[in-house]
Amino acid sequence: MRKMLAAAVSRVLPRVAPKPASRMLGAAGTFADNATFDIKPCELYRLEEGPPATAVLTREEGLKYYKTMQMVRRMELKADQLYKQKFIRGFCHLCDGQEACCVGLEAGINPTDHVITSYRAHGLCYTRGVSVRSILTELTGRRGGCVKGKGGSMHMYGKYFYGGNGIVGSQTPIGGQVAEAFNMASLWKLPCVFICENNLYGMGTATDRAAASTEYYKRGHFIPGLKVDGMDVLCVREATKFAADHCRSGKGPIVMELQTYRYHGHSMSDPGVSYRTREEVQTMRSKHDPIMLLKDRMLAGKLASADELKDIDADVKKEIEDAAQFATTDQEPPLEEIAHHIYKDNPPFEVRGANPWIKFKSVS
Structure with missing residues (x-):
C-alpha cells in the first residue's frame, strides 16, 4: 500500500436514517449489534463499478473507530500544546480534522500491508500500532520515542509503517517522482494504492489557485481512480477495501483521493487564517467533523449511548495526559x-x- 500527500476538498455527507439490525442488551440498555448506513458514492475514473453505496457498521467497530479518532484528535491537540510550551521543537504538522482518513484506511487493509507516508502522519503512525506515548515522546525528542528521540514529527517508523519524508511526494516511489512511480507501478501491475489526502490547501494556497485540474484521482491518467469523502470513516473504509481488492486481484495500481480538511495550519508556524477565513474553519468543524458524524450515526443507529461515548472520551483524555507526562520527563538520548x-x-x-x-x- 502506498500513500501520497496533496491538499484537499471536503464534501457534505447527507444525514441518512440508519437501518438497524439485531439487538443486544448492554449495561446502558438495548443496543443494536449493527446498523446499515447509506454513504456518499465515490466518483470513478476508468472504473466500471466502485465501492458500495451502503456500509454496515457493527457496535464493536463503531466503538473502536470512535475511540481511535478521539485518540488521534486529542493527541494532536496535546502536541499543539506541547509545541507552544517548547517541549516540541522543529517541524510539526498536525492532522486533526483528518481522523477519518487514517482510521478508515487502517480499517480497510491488512495489518501486514505496508504503509508509506509523507509528513502529517501522526494519526497513521498511531493506527499502524505505535502507541500515543511513544509518538508524543518522539515529538519531544526523548529516548522512549518510537525512533528513540532521533526522528521527530517527520520521521516516525513502526512495523509495516514507514512514516515521514520531508520532501512532498518523495514517499511515493521512495526516491523519485510521482509520474515515474505511476508509470512503473502500472507497467509492472504492482499492488499499490496511491492515496492523495486532499485537504483543500497546500502550504498556504487553495488548490484551485495552484492546479489547473483539481481532480487528483484522475492524475494517474492510465491508472483507475476514486474520489472519496474523506470526512466519513465508513466511506474511507469501503473505498480502501475496494482499492485493496482491486490491487490484490492482479489489476495493478489505483489512485484514491480522500477529500478531507485540516483544522490547524500547514505547520506550527502557520496560523491557518491568512489564506482562509475563521468562518470556513468553524463551518467545517460544526457541519463536517468526522468524529461528530460517526457519533451521530452511532446514536441514531442505537449502537451506543451518549454516556458510553462520554466514558470513552474520559478514558482517552487520561491516556493522553499520562503519555504527555512521560513525554516531558523521559531522558533525552545521549x-x-x-x-x-x-x-x-x-x-x-x-x-x-x-x-x-x-x-x-x-x-x-
Whole structure:
C-alpha cells in the first residue's frame, strides 16, 4: 500500500436514517449489534463499478473507530500544546480534522500491508500500532520515542509503517517522482494504492489557485481512480477495501483521493487564517467533523449511548495526559548514541562527526 500527500476538498455527507439490525442488551440498555448506513458514492475514473453505496457498521467497530479518532484528535491537540510550551521543537504538522482518513484506511487493509507516508502522519503512525506515548515522546525528542528521540514529527517508523519524508511526494516511489512511480507501478501491475489526502490547501494556497485540474484521482491518467469523502470513516473504509481488492486481484495500481480538511495550519508556524477565513474553519468543524458524524450515526443507529461515548472520551483524555507526562520527563538520548542504528545488522564501527577528529560509534 502506498500513500501520497496533496491538499484537499471536503464534501457534505447527507444525514441518512440508519437501518438497524439485531439487538443486544448492554449495561446502558438495548443496543443494536449493527446498523446499515447509506454513504456518499465515490466518483470513478476508468472504473466500471466502485465501492458500495451502503456500509454496515457493527457496535464493536463503531466503538473502536470512535475511540481511535478521539485518540488521534486529542493527541494532536496535546502536541499543539506541547509545541507552544517548547517541549516540541522543529517541524510539526498536525492532522486533526483528518481522523477519518487514517482510521478508515487502517480499517480497510491488512495489518501486514505496508504503509508509506509523507509528513502529517501522526494519526497513521498511531493506527499502524505505535502507541500515543511513544509518538508524543518522539515529538519531544526523548529516548522512549518510537525512533528513540532521533526522528521527530517527520520521521516516525513502526512495523509495516514507514512514516515521514520531508520532501512532498518523495514517499511515493521512495526516491523519485510521482509520474515515474505511476508509470512503473502500472507497467509492472504492482499492488499499490496511491492515496492523495486532499485537504483543500497546500502550504498556504487553495488548490484551485495552484492546479489547473483539481481532480487528483484522475492524475494517474492510465491508472483507475476514486474520489472519496474523506470526512466519513465508513466511506474511507469501503473505498480502501475496494482499492485493496482491486490491487490484490492482479489489476495493478489505483489512485484514491480522500477529500478531507485540516483544522490547524500547514505547520506550527502557520496560523491557518491568512489564506482562509475563521468562518470556513468553524463551518467545517460544526457541519463536517468526522468524529461528530460517526457519533451521530452511532446514536441514531442505537449502537451506543451518549454516556458510553462520554466514558470513552474520559478514558482517552487520561491516556493522553499520562503519555504527555512521560513525554516531558523521559531522558533525552545521549550524544554518544547519535550514530546508533544508522545501519541494520552490522557490527559496530566508527562514524565521522562534524570534523575528522570527532568519532561516534554506530551500533545496530
